Amino acid sequence: xxxxxxxxxxxxxxxxxxxxxxxxxxxxxxxxxxxxxxxxxxxxxxxxxxxxxxxxxxxxxxxxxxxxxxxxxxxxxxxxxxxxxxxxxxxxxxxxxxxxxxxxxxxxxxxxxxxxxxxxxxxxxxxxxxxxxxxxxxxxxxxxxxxxxxxxxxxxxxxxxxxxxxxxxxxxxxxxxxxxxxxxxxxxxxxxxxxxxxxxxxxxxxxxxxxxxxxxxxxxxxxxxxxxxxxxxxxxxxxxxxxxxxxxxxxxxxxxxxxxxxxxxxxxxxxxxxxxxxxxxxxxxxxxxxxxxxxxxxxxxxxxxxxxxxxxxxxxxxxxxxxxxxxxxxxxxxxxxxxxxxxxxxxxxxxxxxxxxxxxxxxxxxxxxxxxxxxxxxxxxxxxxxxxxxxxxxxxxxxxxxxxxxxxxxxxxxxxxxxxxxxxxxxxxxxxxxxxxxxxxxxxxxxxxxxxxxxxxxxxxxxxxxxxxxxxxxxxxxxxxxxxxxxxxxxxxxxxxxxxxxxxxxxxxxxxxxxxxxxxxxxxxxxxxxxxxxxxxxxxxxxxxxxxxxxxxxxxxxxxxxxxxxxxxxxxxxxxxxxxxxxxxxxxxxxxxxxxxxxxxxxxxxxxxxxxxxxxxxxxxxxx
Ligand SMILES: *[C@@H]1O[C@H](CO)[C@@H](O)[C@H](O)[C@H]1NC(C)=O
Ligand SMILES: *[C@@H]1O[C@H](CO)[C@@H](O)[C@H](O)[C@H]1NC(C)=O
Ligand SMILES: *[C@@H]1O[C@H](CO)[C@@H](O)[C@H](O)[C@H]1NC(C)=O
Ligand SMILES: *[C@@H]1O[C@H](CO)[C@@H](O)[C@H](O)[C@H]1NC(C)=O
Ligand SMILES: *[C@@H]1O[C@H](CO)[C@@H](O)[C@H](O)[C@H]1NC(C)=O
Numbered sequence: 001x002x003x004x005x006x007x008x009x010x011x012x013x014x015x016x017x018x019x020x021x022x023x024x025x026x027x028x029x030x031x032x033x034x035x036x037x038x039x040x041x042x043x044x045x046x047x048x049x050x051x052x053x054x055x056x057x058x059x060x061x062x063x064x065x066x067x068x069x070x071x072x073x074x075x076x077x078x079x080x081x082x083x084x085x086x087x088x089x090x091x092x093x094x095x096x097x098x099x100x101x102x103x104x105x106x107x108x109x110x111x112x113x114x115x116x117x118x119x120x121x122x123x124x125x126x127x128x129x130x131x132x133x134x135x136x137x138x139x140x141x142x143x144x145x146x147x148x149x150x151x152x153x154x155x156x157x158x159x160x161x162x163x164x165x166x167x168x169x170x171x172x173x174x175x176x177x178x179x180x181x182x183x184x185x186x187x188x189x190x191x192x193x194x195x196x197x198x199x200x201x202x203x204x205x206x207x208x209x210x211x212x213x214x215x216x217x218x219x220x221x222x223x224x225x226x227x228x229x230x231x232x233x234x235x236x237x238x239x240x241x242x243x244x245x246x247x248x249x250x251x252x253x254x255x256x257x258x259x260x261x262x263x264x265x266x267x268x269x270x271x272x273x274x275x276x277x278x279x280x281x282x283x284x285x286x287x288x289x290x291x292x293x294x295x296x297x298x299x300x301x302x303x304x305x306x307x308x309x310x311x312x313x314x315x316x317x318x319x320x321x322x323x324x325x326x327x328x329x330x331x332x333x334x335x336x337x338x339x340x341x342x343x344x345x346x347x348x349x350x351x352x353x354x355x356x357x358x359x360x361x362x363x364x365x366x367x368x369x370x371x372x373x374x375x376x377x378x379x380x381x382x383x384x385x386x387x388x389x390x391x392x393x394x395x396x397x398x399x400x401x402x403x404x405x406x407x408x409x410x411x412x413x414x415x416x417x418x419x420x421x422x423x424x425x426x427x428x429x430x431x432x433x434x435x436x437x438x439x440x441x442x443x444x445x446x447x448x449x450x451x452x453x454x455x456x457x458x459x460x461x462x463x464x465x466x467x468x469x470x471x472x473x474x475x476x477x478x479x480x481x482x483x484x485x486x487x488x489x490x491x492x493x494x495x496x497x498x499x500x501x502x503x504x505x506x507x508x509x510x511x512x513x514x515x516x517x518x519x520x521x522x523x524x525x526x527x528x529x530x531x532x533x534x535x536x537x538x539x540x541x542x543x544x545x546x547x548x549x550x551x552x553x554x555x556x557x558x559x560x561x562x563x564x565x566x567x568x569x570x571x572x573x574x575x576x577x578x579x580x581x582x583x584x585x586x587x588x589x590x591x592x593x594x595x596x597x598x599x600x601x602x603x604x605x606x607x608x609x610x611x612x613x614x615x616x617x618x619x620x621x622x623x624x
Contacts, residue, residue, distance in 0.1 A: 024109075024167045024174040024209060026230050028253035033294060035167075035174070041292065042174070043351055044071035044111055045300025046260075048120070049099040050080055051328055052303045052338075054092055055543075055584040057099060059361050060301050060338055061106050066360035067333070067344060068351025071174070072103060073111040073259075073296045075118040077126040078154055080309070083407070085130050088157060093306075100165045104172040110165075111259075111296065113177040113213075114158060116151045117141055117473045121266045121324045123309045124483065125471035129407040132478040140478045141185050143192040147478075152199055159203040166208050175209035176200065177259070181234070183214040183224025184474050193226050213259040216243040225250045234260030234298070237280070240288055256293040261285065263297055263343060264331025268313065268322045269467075269573040270621035275331050278343035286350045297347075301338065302330035304580050307509060307565035308408035311471030314482060321430065321446055322624070323467040325576045326567030327615050336580050337546055337613060339363045364583065367545040369609035372535035372595050377516070380410060380506055380530040380598060381461060389513040390506040398501050400429075401466060401486040408469075410530065410598075411486045412504040413462040417455050423498070424452045426489025427481075430467040431556075433529035433600065436460055440528060447624065455493075462487065463530050465557075465600060467568070511596045512563040529600040535607060541586035541593045548578035550608040552617075555601025562587045562594055572601060574619035578610065 024035050033040045045064050052060055064072055080094055090096060103110050117140070118126035132138055135146040142148075165171030178196050200210055214224035216233040225231040231250040235243055235258060244256035263281040265274035288295050305311075305326050312323040329336035333344035340360060348357055378385060386392065393404060398413050417423075417436075425432065430446040437458040444451045446467070466485040470477060477483055491498045516534060541562065549559055551569040559566045561581040571577050586593075595607055 022168050022170065023207070026209065026254045028251075031253055032255045032292070041289070041354065042071040042109065042294040042296070043069050043289065043354065044073050044294070044296035045069045046073045046296060046298040047301045048074050048303060049096060050077060050093050050309070051305065052093070052301070053582045053584045054095070056338060056364070056582065057102055058106070059364065060334065061102060061108055062361050063334055063338065063340065064300055065106060065108055066358045067348040068355055068357040069108075069300065070355060071109040071111060071296070073113065073298075074099070075120050075122070075126065076112060076114040076158070077118055077120075077122055078116050079124055079126055079128040081158070082128055082154060085128070097161065097165070100172055108172060109167070109174045110172040111175050111177070112162070112173055113180060114155070115180055116154065117180050119180060119471050119473055120311075121328065122305070122311045122471055123408070124469035125311060125473055125477060127477065129402050129469065130405070132480070132483060133402055138478050140476070141179070141182070141192065141473060142187050142189045143195060148192070148195060151196070155199050155203070159200065163204060166204065168207050173208070175211055176204070177213055178210050178229055179212070179224070180473070181214055181220070181224060182212065183220030183222065185223070186474060188223035190226070197226060197229060211259070216246050218246070221246065221250050230254060232257035232259045234258060236262035237284055240291060240293070244291070244293060256291060257295070258288055258293055259296045260298040261288065261295050263333055263347070264299070266330065267325045267327070267575070267615075269325055269570050269576075270619055270624045271322070271575070272619055273331070273575045273616045278346050281343060282346040282350050285347060286353070289350065289354045297333075299328070299330040299332045301334035302328035302332045302336060304328055304336055304567065306567050308466070308468060308567070310468045310567065312468045313472055314470035315472060315475050321470070323430070325615075326569070326579060327576050329615055335613070336615070337364065337366070337582070365545045366611035367542060367547050368611045369537065369539055369547055369593060371606050371608050372537050372593070373606050374533040374535040374595065374597060374604070376603070377532045377534050379528060380532060381412060381504070384517060385514065385532065386504055386506070388515060389508065390504055393503045393505065395501045395503050396499050397497060398487040398491055398503070400480070400484040400488055402484055404486070404503060404505055406505050406507055408466045408485070409508040410463060410465050410506040412506070413464070413487060414502040414504065415460050415498060415500070417457050417460050417493070420454070420456050421494040422452055423455050423460070424450050424492040424495075425462070425487070426450050426491070428464050428487055429485040431465055431600070433463045434460065435463065435528065438528070443529075445624070508558060508565070508598060510563050510565050511560040514596070527603055531599050531603060533597045533599060533603060535595040537593050538591070539593055541590040543583045543586040543590065545583045547581045547609045547611065548613050549581055549595060550578045550610050550614070552577050553604030554597065554599060554607070555603070557597060557599040557601070560596040561585050569597075570623070571617065572620060573623035574617045575615060577614040577617040578612070580613065581609070
């Protein structure tokens with residue numbers, strides 16, 4: 001086999017001789033990247049198109065470029081693009097290709113991370129919820145045939161659409177990551193990595209940079225790397241010489257690269273909001289850039305986990321299940337709402353020593369619309385509501401949410417109990433409310449094992465909601481015990497399985513299904529989980545101005561602003577108290593502002609639409 005630098009050089013010559021003057025390659029002799037033949041250091045920031053309202057993409061990218069970043073990095077979440085098997089979706093905020101075109105127009109290079117596993121604190125780490133139901137013996141992130149066939153089918157759709165966006169073909173994409181921190185996966189299946197690499201090469205060609213990303217540890221790099229890929233490391237601090245020396249052992253020459261440098265950190269419900277010092281961040285960045293390293297900052301701008309896109313930490317049996325907050329602010333230099341923080345300006349000052357910086361767009365305006373009274377409408381179990389926004393089915397034994405072909409939201413299992421007895425409910429994910437004849441009996445948390453309760457005859461409703469699927473890839477995510485939502489174990493009545501359930505599926509993706517017919521009622525009864533509240537004010541919703549929904553006083557559930565699902569609220573657990581409602585969510589008919597809340601734990605009389613974001617409220621981990 002030819003030494004790699006010769007192959008690279010040959011390809012470079014081929015590219016030049018074929019008329020293209022664009023190339024992006026690793027120079028294995030001079031230990032650098034070369035763009036169009038010139039030495040190149042990328043200064044990149046992670047920013048996920050799907051976590052940012054589309055009308056704001058340009059603003060955020062200009063702020064990235066303004067701070068002296070020349071490259072943007074993004075994951076591509078498979079589950080967002082193929083929510084139903086065989087039905088691809090690249091619309092709206094999911095329009096990856098328009099994002100790439102915009103980067104190209106703004107002269108920003110792109111690093112892509114197509115997974116298929118992305119982690120990223122994202123719902124199910126980017127895997128579609130239908131994937132584990134494909135086969136009982138499926139094994140994620142390995143060369144197991146059913147898994148691999150599905151991945152290759154998805155890549156067979158995705159990768160050809162990326163070809164025109166590659167740098168040497170005139171686009172902005174300078175490289176793609178193969179898998180994602182694969183060395184942290186104990187499976188350590190090199191055949192799998194090689195198969196993915198072959199597919200990338202077969203479709204994308206030989207010229208594009210393919211790279212890996214792993215933590216700076218020998219064990220991780222041994223498993224996560226391949227000799228034919230450019231192998232990089234990720235870290236937030238420590239001894240950079242030691243980290244890059246280790247990286248060098250896995251490449252035959254080439255530049256030092258930190259593909260995930262952390263200026264902040266991820267956040268969980270019930271845990272204090274994490275903060276990272278701006279001085280430490282700026283100094284470490286400076287040190288790496290002075291060293292000649294190419295760096296990607298994860299995250300430059302985190303954005304939001306709108307709707308049900310937040311994931312959860314969860315290990316074996318999900319016993320340490322810790323769901324992520326709706327905000328993906330990350331304590332990043334650009335805040336969730338796209339504001340420049342002091343960390344931003346510190347980083348811009350560092351970057352300006354290594355390349356050009358540009359004018360920075362202003363913060364978008366924020367508005368306090370004030371208080372919105374929230375009136376009780378009815379229950380999610382109301383037939384009128386179900387007819388509009390849900391569907392009904394039947395299960396012999398209660399099936400999980402996924403087996404009922406739903407991903408998140410709410411599922412209700414209903415059964416008429418004919419005689420007195422003892423009900424035993426095993427694991428439910430992630431929280432169940434047991435109602436008998438419309439009265440709350442008990443709440444079961446996901447952490448509890450079997451709950452028993454005596455019943456008298458009546459109509460039993462078990463309302464279950466999902467807090468998001470695990471995104472931790474070092475466990476068997478495909479194991480039903482780790483991912484399934486809803487009722488996941490047999491329900492017993494006097495020790496016999498209770499069969500033949502009526503099931504109501506309520507995905508609650510948006511409120512556009514809901515036509516508010518009937519009288520708004522005042523709450524003349526005790527609060528019940530799954531209550532719908534509506535608030536409306538006669539003010540023009542300004543699509544150029546952001547606001548925040550302050551959920552202080554409420555318990556746990558989901559908030560809708562106009563038709564849009566802002567995501568989960570859980571101020572009882574904290575620390576996030578406000579949800580980001582970007583101006584573009586105002587929508588077409590914007591002469592009124594409408595807020596819907598589906599609440600499961602504790603209602604309050606109103607919400608406040610404020611100009612202040614509060615992600616640092618008190619926390620109460622016992623709520624989980
Ligand atoms: C950092 O690592 C390098 C290479 O392993 C070593 O020579 C150096 O002493 C380390 N520096 C510190 C401050 O530990
Ligand atoms: C932009 O917003 C951030 C965070 O909300 C704030 O700290 C900063 O002062 C704002 N910048 C300007 C120029 O108003
Ligand atoms: C819970 O009940 C199920 C049957 O529904 C049984 O298989 C399981 O062993 C029980 N678990 C515990 C911890 O008691
Ligand atoms: C369901 O909602 C409709 C419309 O508000 C109302 O007329 C009806 O009484 C409700 N049904 C129940 C069972 O509360
Ligand atoms: C919404 O409101 C603004 C005024 O704030 C107005 O200029 C705009 O035309 C309205 N309609 C739409 C669809 O944005």
